[in-house]
Amino acid sequence: MNPVRKNRLRIVLYIVFGSSLAAVLGLLALDENMNYFYSPVELAAGKAPVNKTIRGGGLVVVGSHQRDTKSLANTFSITDGQAIIKVHFTGILPDLFREGQGVIAVGKLNASGELMADQVLAKHDENYMPPEVEGALKQAGHPDYSSSPAAATN
Amino acid sequence: MIAEIGHFAVILAFCLSLVLAIVPLIGTLLKQELWIAMGKPLAVGQFGFLLIAFIALGYCFATDDFSVAYVAQNSNSLLPLPYKISAIWGAHEGSFLLWCLMTAGWTLAVAIFSQSLPRYLVARVLSILGLCSVGFLAFLLFTSNPFKRLLPHAPIDGRDLNPLLQDFGLIIHPPMLYMGYVGFSVVFAFAIAALLGGRLDAAWARWSRPWTTIAWSFLTVGIALGSWWAYYELGWGGWWFWDPVENASFMPWLMGTALIHSLAVTEKRGVFKSWTVFLAIATFSLSLLGAFLVRSGVLTSVHAFATDPARGVFILAFLLLVVGGSLLLYALRAPAVQSSTQFSLWSRETLLLLNNIVLTIATALILVGTLYPLLAEALSGSKLSVGPPYFNQFFPWLMVTLALLLGIGITINWKQSRMLQLFSYLRWALLGALLLGSVLSVWHTQGWLLPVWVGLVVVLWIVLSVLTDVLRKLRNQSSTWQGLRKLTLSYYGMHLGHIGFAVCILGVVLTSFYSEERDLRMAPGDQLQLSGLTFTFMGTQRVKGPNFEADQGEIKVTTLEGGHVTTLHPQKRRYEVQRSMMTEAAIDPGLTRDLYVALGEPLGDGAWAVRIHYKAFVRCIWLGALIMALGGILAVLDKRYRRRRVVVARTEQTSETAYSHA
Numbered sequence: 001m002n003p004v005r006k007n008r009l010r011i012v013l014y015i016v017f018g019s020s021l022a023a024v025l026g027l028l029a030l031d032e033n034m035n036y037f038y039s040p041v042e043l044a045a046g047k048a049p050v051n052k053t054i055r056g057g058g059l060v061v062v063g064s065h066q067r068d069t070k071s072l073a074n075t076f077s078i079t080d081g082q083a084i085i086k087v088h089f090t091g092i093l094p095d096l097f098r099e100g101q102g103v104i105a106v107g108k109l110n111a112s113g114e115l116m117a118d119q120v121l122a123k124h125d126e127n128y129m130p131p132e133v134e135g136a137l138k139q140a141g142h143p144d145y146s147s148s149p150a151a152a153t154n
Numbered sequence: 155m156i157a158e159i160g161h162f163a164v165i166l167a168f169c170l171s172l173v174l175a176i177v178p179l180i181g182t183l184l185k186q187e188l189w190i191a192m193g194k195p196l197a198v199g200q201f202g203f204l205l206i207a208f209i210a211l212g213y214c215f216a217t218d219d220f221s222v223a224y225v226a227q228n229s230n231s232l233l234p235l236p237y238k239i240s241a242i243w244g245a246h247e248g249s250f251l252l253w254c255l256m257t258a259g260w261t262l263a264v265a266i267f268s269q270s271l272p273r274y275l276v277a278r279v280l281s282i283l284g285l286c287s288v289g290f291l292a293f294l295l296f297t298s299n300p301f302k303r304l305l306p307h308a309p310i311d312g313r314d315l316n317p318l319l320q321d322f323g324l325i326i327h328p329p330m331l332y333m334g335y336v337g338f339s340v341v342f343a344f345a346i347a348a349l350l351g352g353r354l355d356a357a358w359a360r361w362s363r364p365w366t367t368i369a370w371s372f373l374t375v376g377i378a379l380g381s382w383w384a385y386y387e388l389g390w391g392g393w394w395f396w397d398p399v400e401n402a403s404f405m406p407w408l409m410g411t412a413l414i415h416s417l418a419v420t421e422k423r424g425v426f427k428s429w430t431v432f433l434a435i436a437t438f439s440l441s442l443l444g445a446f447l448v449r450s451g452v453l454t455s456v457h458a459f460a461t462d463p464a465r466g467v468f469i470l471a472f473l474l475l476v477v478g479g480s481l482l483l484y485a486l487r488a489p490a491v492q493s494s495t496q497f498s499l500w501s502r503e504t505l506l507l508l509n510n511i512v513l514t515i516a517t518a519l520i521l522v523g524t525l526y527p528l529l530a531e532a533l534s535g536s537k538l539s540v541g542p543p544y545f546n547q548f549f550p551w552l553m554v555t556l557a558l559l560l561g562i563g564i565t566i567n568w569k570q571s572r573m574l575q576l577f578s579y580l581r582w583a584l585l586g587a588l589l590l591g592s593v594l595s596v597w598h599t600q601g602w603l604l605p606v607w608v609g610l611v612v613v614l615w616i617v618l619s620v621l622t623d624v625l626r627k628l629r630n631q632s633s634t635w636q637g638l639r640k641l642t643l644s645y646y647g648m649h650l651g652h653i654g655f656a657v658c659i660l661g662v663v664l665t666s667f668y669s670e671e672r673d674l675r676m677a678p679g680d681q682l683q684l685s686g687l688t689f690t691f692m693g694t695q696r697v698k699g700p701n702f703e704a705d706q707g708e709i710k711v712t713t714l715e716g717g718h719v720t721t722l723h724p725q726k727r728r729y730e731v732q733r734s735m736m737t738e739a740a741i742d743p744g745l746t747r748d749l750y751v752a753l754g755e756p757l758g759d760g761a762w763a764v765r766i767h768y769k770a771f772v773r774c775i776w777l778g779a780l781i782m783a784l785g786g787i788l789a790v791l792d793k794r795y796r797r798r799r800v801v802v803a804r805t806e807q808t809s810e811t812a813y814s815h816a
Contacts, residue, residue, distance in 0.1 A: 007499055015511060022515045026522060026548060033544035034526075037537035055539060072675055072754070072763050091673050092754035092763050095389070095735040106541075135537070 035106065039136030043113065044083035050109045056085060057104040057136060065099055078103065080136045089117040096122040102137075157222045160210030161301035164251070167203035167258065168291040170196050174261075174284030178277035190273055193280035197265040200287060201258040208255050211242055211300055221308035224248060224300040230314035230731050232701040240325040241315045246449060246465075247300035249328055253445075254290045256329075256336045261287065264340055264365070271361055278347035279340075286339050289472045297465045314701065314731035323383035331376030331403060335441040337369025338410060342438035345431045346480055349487040354431065359421035362434070364790040366417060367647075370410045371786030377403050378779035389737030389752045391671065391767045393775060396545040401524045402444030405517050409437040412513035414786075415506050423503055423568060425496075428488040429510070435484060439477045440517070446473050447524070498570045505563035509556065516552045520545065550605075557612040557659065560652060561619035565626075579626065583618035587611050598668060609663030616656040620649045647789025651782050658778025661771050668770035673754065677761040685768035687719060687749070688712045693760055694753070702727040704738070707753050707762060711742070719749075726753045739765075748772050 037055045038048045048054050058078035065076040073090045076099075087105045097103060097120060107117035174196040181189025211224075215238045220226040228241045228248070243249040261283040268276045294300075318324075344362040348354045380403065385393040394400065413433040420430045450466025497503040523540045530536055565579050591611035596602045624641075631637030670685050678693035692708040704725040711719040722740035729736060739752040747770050754763025 004496055010499070011504070011507070018511060019515060022519065022548075026519045029544050029547040030522060030526060030540060033541050033547070034530075034538045035541050037539070053541065055537075067757065069757075070675070072673055092390075092752075092765055095737055 037104075037136075039139065040078055040080045040083040040085045041136075041139075043085045043109070043115070046113070048109055050111065053106065053108055054115075055104050055106050056087070056115050057102065058085070059102055059137070060097070060099045062099045078105065080139075086114040087117050087120075088114060089120050091118075093120055094122045098122075156210050156213050156217075157219065157301045157303065160207040160214075161299065163203040163207040163210065164254075164291065164295060164299075164301070167200050167207065167254075168288070168295055170200045170203065171258075171284050171287035171291055174200060175281055175288050176284075177281075178284075179281035182274045182277050190277040193277050194265040196284070197258070197261045197280055200284075201255075201262040204251075204255045204258045207301075208242070208251060211248060211251060212239060214301075215239060215241055218312070220310070220312050221303050221305055222300075223302045223304045226304055226309050226312045228312070228315050230312040230701065232731070233312075233315055233320070234700055236325065237315055237320045240319070243328045244315050244319045244324075247294075247298040249332075250290070250294050250298050250449070251300050252329065253332050253336060254287065254294055256332050257283070257287050257290055257339060260337055260340050264343075268361075275344075275347055275351060275358075275361075278350055279343045282343035282346045283339060286343070286476075289476070293465070293468050293472065297468055311731075314729065317702070317727065317729040317732060317734055317736045318387060321383065321387055323379055323387065327376060327379040327383055329376075330372055330379055334369050334371075334373025334376050334410075335403075335406065335444065337365070337372055338406060338434075338438045338441050340365040340369065341413065341434045342480070345434035346483065349431065349483050352487060354420075354427045356421050356424050359417050359430065360795070363414075363417045363421060364795045366410065366413055366434075367786045368790050370407070370414055371783040371790075373403070373407050373410060374779050374783040374786065377407060378776045378783075381779075382776050385772070386739055386741055386750075389739050390765065391739070391750050391752070391769065393665070393772060396523070396542040398524050399444075399448050401520050402440075402447045405520055405524075406437050406440040406444060408513050408517045408520070409433060409440055412510045412517075413437050415509050419503055419506050423497065425503060426507070426510075428484075431488060432484060433510070435477075435480045439473070439480075440521075442469070442473045442476060446470060497568075500566070500571045500573055500576070502563060502566045502568045502571075505559055505566055508559050509563060512552050512556045512559070516549060519548055519552075553659065554608060554612055557616055557655070560655070561615050564623050564648070564652065565619060579622060580619060583615060583622045586618045587614035590614050600668065603667055606663055606667050609659060613656045613660045613663075616652055616659075620652055624649065642792055642794070644789040644792035644794070647785045647787070647792070649785070650788055651785030654778045654781030654783075654785055656778070657774050657781055661774025661776075661778055664771035665769055665775065669768060669772070671765070671767040673763065673765050675757055675761055676764045677759065680761075682766060683714065684766060685747075686714060687768070688714060688716075689751070689766050691762070691764060694756075694762065697725070699727070701731065702729045702736070704728065705753065705756070707740075707751075707764070709740070709751050709764075709766075711749055722749065722751045724751045724753045726755075743773060745773055745777075746771055 035053050035055050036048070037057060040056065040058045042048060043056055048056075056078065058080045061077040061079050061084060065074065067074050071090065072092065073088070074093060075086060075088050077084045077086050079085070087107075089105065089107075101122060104121040105115055105117035106119040106121065107115050110116050174193065177189050177196070178193040181187075181192070211222075213219075214222045214225050215229050216235065218225070218229065218231050218238075220229075224245070224247050225241075228244045229238055233241065241248070243252045261280060264276070264279055264283065268279070341362045344358065344365065348358050377400075380400070381393045384395070385391060413430065416426050416430045416433055419426045446466070446469040450469055523544050527537075527539050530538055561580065561583060562576070566576055588611060591607060591614050595607040595610050598606070627641060627645075628634055628637035631640065672682060672684055674682060676682070676691035678691060680691050682689045688711070690710040690712070692710060694705045694707045697704050697706045704727040706723050706725045709722045709724070711722065713719060720742045722742060724740040725738040727736040727738055728734075737752050737754075739750055741751075742749040747768060750765075750767035750769055752765040754765060756762055
């Protein structure tokens with residue numbers, strides 16, 4: 001093999017090695033950081049892993065939102081019409097958080113099946129319904145959301 | 155009436171773009187000079203009609219014509235005039251009209267500023283840009299017409315612009331971003347034209363470079379503005395969320411950065427030709443992918459526009475056509491494009507190749523993280539999202555690698571370099587970076603942190619190696635001033651861009667590790683001490699804006715000794731028309747730190763949930779981006795891109811014949 005070819009081969013090998021390493025590391029990182037979405041029914045049925053970051057979403061149950069008087073601790077419940085899951089969150093809720101609205105809580109399930117959220121998402125739009133939540137409501141046969149996506153805009 | 159004129163103008167522009175896509179291109183095949191010459195007037199016409207349409211839509215907004223559906227949905231008679239104007243691109247339809255206008259604008263710019271280029275090449279480039287316009291305008295006309303009327307039942311007043319968009323940052327963020335996205339269509343068109351013509355050489359790279367760099371500069375500013383806007387407007391002080399839509403703008407930027415560097419190699423040394431063409435195609439395709447992700451509603455994101463399946467299908471089809479078509483052409487033609495020169499392992503070529511590899515890996519990993527949720531849902535129906543930790547795991551290290559390579563890359567010679575000599579050039583920069591970085595990283599009260607140390611060393615390494623290179627260039631000059639004047643603008647542009655990168659890294663690292671934040675309950679009179687400052691909550695009062703009402707808090711900031719620093723007035727706004735709440739953060743900006751205060755929600759008895767941040771060096775992130783963009787602009791102003799026609803005339807004759815044979 002002449003030196004130029006040898007050189008080229010070396011470069012190509014570096015590239016192949018480098019990109020496969022990146023690919024493996026990337027996939028490992030991806031696997032670790034995938035947050036699956038679960039509806040309240042699935043959460044209640046114990047389908048979600050405990051102590052792993054997940055996303056749970058549903059409508060905030062009317063009358064369920066309670067606030068601690070001393071700190072910024074909140075509890076509220078989310079539902080898809082079939083099951084109710086309690087959510088704990090300490091911090092500032094998004095502007096569009098309201099009872100009856102669709103939200104997504106990102107956090108970990110504790111041993112008693114309650115969601116300890118470190119993030120609560122509600123979209124910056126009055127009529128927004130997170131697609132995951134909408135899908136979950138439809139599957140659970142929630143009366144308001146069984147027909148068409150248009151029904152999701154109240 | 156005005157709306158109909160606008161609609162009609164779009165239709166005419168569409169017809170002109172159809173002609174533009176076909177006639178000059180066929181002209182180059184049939185060698186019809188007249189057909190080839192039609193490119194420029196068609197480009198002018200297309201732009202002119204789209205400008206008319208754009209002004210017409212602006213007029214509808216300014217005069218509160220709520221019989222136009224788009225105006226009714228995104229404006230209100232109480233909306234201040236500047237926001238009425240910016241509401242043109244406040245939602246999907248209008249922003250896409252802006253997108254089309256910009257495509258036409260870039261096309262026009264190519265037609266005007268390419269007088270000195272071979273006519274066959276220009277004709278092909280214009281036709282391909284015309285083809286892009288056909289796609290965009292068809293999309294506008296058939297799925298997203300902003301001029302649709304709500305007749306006979308026109309609403310009395312509009313539903314108002316989304317309060318989040320009623321802001322200065324949002325007036326300029328989308329136009330800048332789109333200028334960047336769409337700007338990459340020019341280098342894409344150059345690449346396709348070169349593939350069609352079968353000729354890719356240093357001249358081709360020289361013609362493409364300024365277009366790429368200027369589009370990249372726009373995109374840089376656009377992304378920085380978006381980040382800045384999210385920081386102060388979303389009310390929680392984050393400046394980057396790895397949100398799918400942010401990624402959609404970041405991927406073309408990374409690819410565009412790789413493209414700029416690879417174009418440099420292609421121009422100077424005539425290698426990496428087919429790789430450069432591939433990057434050009436990839437960059438534009440990623441821009442289109444971004445448009446698809448944002449506008450089809452397939453993603454959950456703060457940015458995503460209202461969903462309409464027809465739109466998603468259309469863009470997806472267009473995307474597949476562009477990517478598939480250009481890759482097919484690439485596969486057919488690229489093997490013919492051979493590099494003739496060689497380089498050794500220790501050369502600038504290799505370093506720039508490594509730069510490209512790092513940037514490509516970064517883009518690929520971001521692409522995986524962004525698209526994986528879509529893929530998983532399509533394949534298995536499971537719903538998942540990929541969180542920021544995924545991106546944060548690899549991205550900083552790739553950027554550190556990139557920064558380390560940068561210092562060597564700007565110093566090393568083209569073609570071949572001796573390792574020892576290189577080391578003797580760079581040893582002071584290396585030593586300086588390690589020493590100074592170590593000293594500075596223990597300075598802070600929080601003590602020594604490994605990531606901060608790495609960040610500071612890397613930043614200093616970039617700055618010092620840039621300085622080393624400039625000093626080396628001046629070594630043989632009679633006086634420093636003479637020497638500085640002899641250096642070209644593109645040389646300055648390059649170094650300024652790299653300094654900007656360093657400033658940006660500095661901001662990212664310091665703000666990530668030295669910022670402090672606290673969310674807490676504060677009643678009037680309550681105090682918080684944070685980062686050597688005392689924040690006192692004085693209570694709230696009602697204030698009224700043009701189209702909102704607000705609770706305005708007052709927070710006094712003093713030093714621990716009691717010296718006055720500033721008083722901040724964050725607001726919690728209620729926009730009446732949309733009945734929506736908005737957090738308006740109050741910020742005391744500074745180069746080394748921002749004080750950031752936002753109101754959460756009222757907790758009764760005058761107490762509020764309050765968010766208080768001390769953001770160290772956060773401005774450096776955007777300042778760095780601006781410096782990078784400025785570097786790009788300087789590089790484009792270099793006079794070698796403005797060669798007179800006389801000079802080129804000779805080469806043109808030869809290249810013209812070459813093109814006509816192709």
